[in-house]
Amino acid sequence: MINHLEGSLERMESHLQGLGFTVSDNDIISASPPSDRLGGIPPCALSTTVTDGGPMAEPANDTGLGNIFTSPQPESTIPAKGGSPNPNPNPKPELFKQLHPPAMPPCFNVPRYLGGILNTGCFSLISPEGLEWIAQKTGDEPLDRLTRLVSTEEHDGFMADYSLHCVSSRRVFCPLPPQEEIVHLLRHYMDYFNVMFPVFRQSDIPFLFSGGQVDMRLQSPGQWASINAVLAVAYMLPRNGASPETGHQKSWLFLKNGLEAISELYLGPPDIQGLQALLVMAVLFLAASAARPCNFLISVAIHISDQLGLGRQEDMSTLSVEETQQRQTVFWLAYCLDREISFRFGEPPVQNDEAISTALPMEAPTCGIYSMPTSDQLGSFSAFRSVCELARIRGEVYQHLYSAPAANRPFHQILASVGQLDEKLQTWKKSIPSEYQPDSRGIAPFRQSPISLSLLHIHYTYYNCMIAIHSLIAARGINSAQDLMEDPGFSIQPGSLSNPRVLLSASLTSKAARASINLMKYLPQDDISLGITMYYPTIALKTLASSIVRNPRDTSQIYNMRILDQAEAFLSSTGLSATSEGMKRLGKHCAEYRSVAKRAMTESV
Template sequence: MNAILAVAYMLPDNGASKQPDHQKSWLLLKNALEAVNELYLGPPDLRGLQGLLVMVVLFMAASAARPCSFLISVAIHISDQLGLGTTEDISIFTEEEKQERQTVFWLAYCLDREISFRFGEPPVQNDEAISAALPLDAPNCLVYSMPTNDRAGTFSAFASACKLAQIRGEIYQRLYSASATDRPFHQILASVGELDRKLQAWKDSLPSEFQPESPTLFHSPPVSLILLHMHHTYHNCMIAIHSLIAARGINSAQDLSDHPGYTIYPDSLSNPRVLLSASLTSKAARASIGLMKYLPKDDISLGLTMYFPTVALRTLASSIVRNPRDTGQIYNMRILDQAEAFLSSTCSSTTSEGMKRLVKNCAEFRSLAERAMKECV
């Protein structure tokens, strides 16, 4: 109850006032935190697990890595005790209870992968310990079910979001985990190609009108925050997959042959898109920055979303710093200028600390990119 009220006071026009009440929200969140030890040491409770996930969302919106990591580890521990990720002994539950348990499990799974990606922490939930299948139906909540133009029935954004979370976990494990740091470069190249192929297959599995970069997706309000988050996540995955290659300045097969210590293996180049990593990261960054016009207004959604344009802005600035003489960087520099102007004008009409941090980050990245371009003249 305290966690839910903490969320309510963070929302604008919450019934008590027109503006979020951060002080009351924090006091209620502190009250909720006092129950964490009891939840961890006591008998596993599904309602308590849901409360923990709400607290995880609040701390993630504040970019608080340590509380997020601690709370999600407690949540996954309780989820395992309840057997939510397995198919054993589920016959004793009603269909409604099965649906609820499945929804809570996959929400915890997605948050675990989100925290892992954002803060560079290993995920808590082990994929090998999961026997539950991906959800086929959306939870009993209208925000996840969307009517489609090219398919009968509705599109379950929840199932697609869970599949994308699985891909994110694989990206971290194969490219950014401790075990991946010492892998030979040709293995990294092969992994990048395979992960890119999986991500494109995920994109192609969506109805055409809901796919990232669809020209008509957000033209008619209201904007779906679920789809907005999925699109940001897709572009973020593209950046994460291809950045390891782009950072090495590889843009052609000739660059690969010139790479010190690199031996060409056929499977390393099975996906030719690995030779386009630099342009693909920049394209994904520009697309993510383009979604900033749909930034949510409330502090919680904004806090959750601003991670994505921050990564995109840094990626675009890094591309300029690495290769400032490339004529294409003039366009990227213009995108950074426009982003800073847009964010500055938006920030003037909001009290959100998250927006102010985003504006500051954008200004810093743009300044670094501008300096690199001036020095190369």
């Protein structure tokens, strides 16, 4: 038996040494330096062959360890023709340290609750906290070797913070544009997109694109994903003299570049830049109404946010004021996006409200468009805080009316929930200055500006939330208390009708739908903003058509039918129909809904 075990150990050591690992009695098993590994070639590049296609060449079909992932290797990891390796296969640690200083050792992450620690998130076994935990569990055994490993890893810069550098290489579907074009694209991104979705600060972008040439080999997963996400959005924005088709094609290729780092972002240490990239990419898929990518990306983003402790006030006590504000902004943007995706696609939200201890933000620190001057309040109106409050209400709407547990609730409980949610929505509306409130007669016309676009989004979200709250009652044909009493299937309990507006649900949904349709003339023209916003008038058109189908003989439906006719005429106008695919799609939806409503009215005569 002993001889058999010794033979197995010898074979294991021989196999590890063949893969580039050194095994001795005095040292911890570790990878040998790059310069000692087969002429400077990392093990992960051994099975990759080179063709004239350069870095996009397909890897060889063999069963070596380096071929677990089929992604081709960066140029620095592929030997030149003739067997001569690249003279500089590994970047300098000094440069790595400047680009991405490690915050904590990355490997062996363990959930804190498994370690008997009450806080959420993870801790690393080779961090000081992890070493203390190991010492408690092992009876204070000497841990000198592991301590030396930690101290070595902390000085390795980028490699210490990027433990998957040899496992999951990223494919490049489109090379980065020249530096001059990058500068133009970044300015366009910051001026048009980041003001509405301020996930980056002004100082973050130059840091991402520092230096004369951006090299994928020098970028952490979060940096590489952020770079490509920013370029993907910039190419989608309208630019003078640029073809929209070409811009969309390049945008998709840069988005694919960024998606190549998703597995590293999820498996590696939590990274604020990775979180920012995931949110930007989720917005791109949201504009395309792609439910599955949106749900996946926001799930990974919330997972990273929880690991970073962004939703917990106590985890930010040691940060500067500016850093705290930025992290709060990123957290609440993720929160609002999570609720938006949940509302649109009928999926449960990822972020749990009970796990949040940070206060609602007063404003977004990266831009001033969310701070609007008012005439009836002191100071300015914080639209960003108002957007976050509305996102919380939308989360409650899903939980109490549309989640799986809510599907089997008795009708009297649904009535009570509709009344309570309606009261919360009206309280939120009253907290907004009168000149910015939805349904305000004195509101100035929306213009194509960042402030107007954010206000337009607030109004659309309010009307959409109103429709979602009252549509469950309106769909049952309840228009008065008499309808409830005459139907034996309905039971009224004390408190169910505490808010009398629940008996006006049918008229309230139709009113909100008409108001939402009337805002179509202010729809944005760029494809990203239009793709995100067109969801709201589409739901409004469907709601109005459904109201006509349910009760086609009601005289009020004549006015609703006229609204649908006007909307179709507006969307089918010559100049507007050729604007974008999004506007054409909205026009098609409108024509379909109007046709169904018209047929219902004709057949009811």
